[in-house]
Amino acid sequence: MAGEKINLEFITEYLHTLFPQKDGILQEMETYAAQYAIPIVHPEVRALLEFLCKIKKPIQILEIGTAIGYSAMVFAKQLPENGKVITIERDPAMTELALKNIQKAGLQSKIRVLEGEALEVLPCLQKHFDIVFIDAAKGYYHEFFDLILPLVSDEGIIISDNVLYKGMTATDALVKRRQKTIVGRMRQYLSLLCSSPYLTTSVLPVGDGVALSYYNKSGAADKRF
């Protein structure tokens, strides 16, 4: 097992032909990300985010992990006039690139980039979010989640990216020593998502693995039956 992709190469290649590159600034960002090895959402994950926005119709979206602003812009393009994406990024160089890209796309009124460590920024937020997208340091998803849960609207959706971590989450056979702690934490996080009485979670082997969790404050009662 190569430990690189969670799906067979030919399936991934085929899926990429189904989701063609975007136009304009998004396409430029895809090229830039490929050139400088900046991890942005895979095309099939981008399509999933767009799909979820169509059915959920969010107004407020929170993202952890902006990078160059690609997924924030994918979200922003799905929002109504009064919608907003708040996205958190700790790397100042990335924040600068994201702000430039957002300005170039004319999406300043829709996207607010908060520079800082998410674990410090999250406790300062007071809004409620219809969709929360977690796409940052994999070893801290559990900690992000604890801070995010009070910010999620009832019936909101938490999307966690890269949860299968190149297949390592599913089997020790792929785990190298230095990744052991992160993988152990990711497994605990997925167990939490799948066992919480407040969440209905599905884990999809799309991209590098995406967990979709539907939050229902009164869910504890439902799950007794």
Ligand SMILES: C[S@@+](CC[C@H](N)C(=O)[O-])C[C@H]1O[C@@H](n2cnc3c(N)ncnc32)[C@H](O)[C@@H]1O
């Ligand atoms: C995978 S990239 C995000 C890609 C972006 N969501 C997209 O698809 O266009 C992850 C980003 O999260 C940032 N990051 C990682 N851990 C973070 C943390 N604890 N707080 C804030 N940002 C973090 C990294 O600096 C990196 O730019």
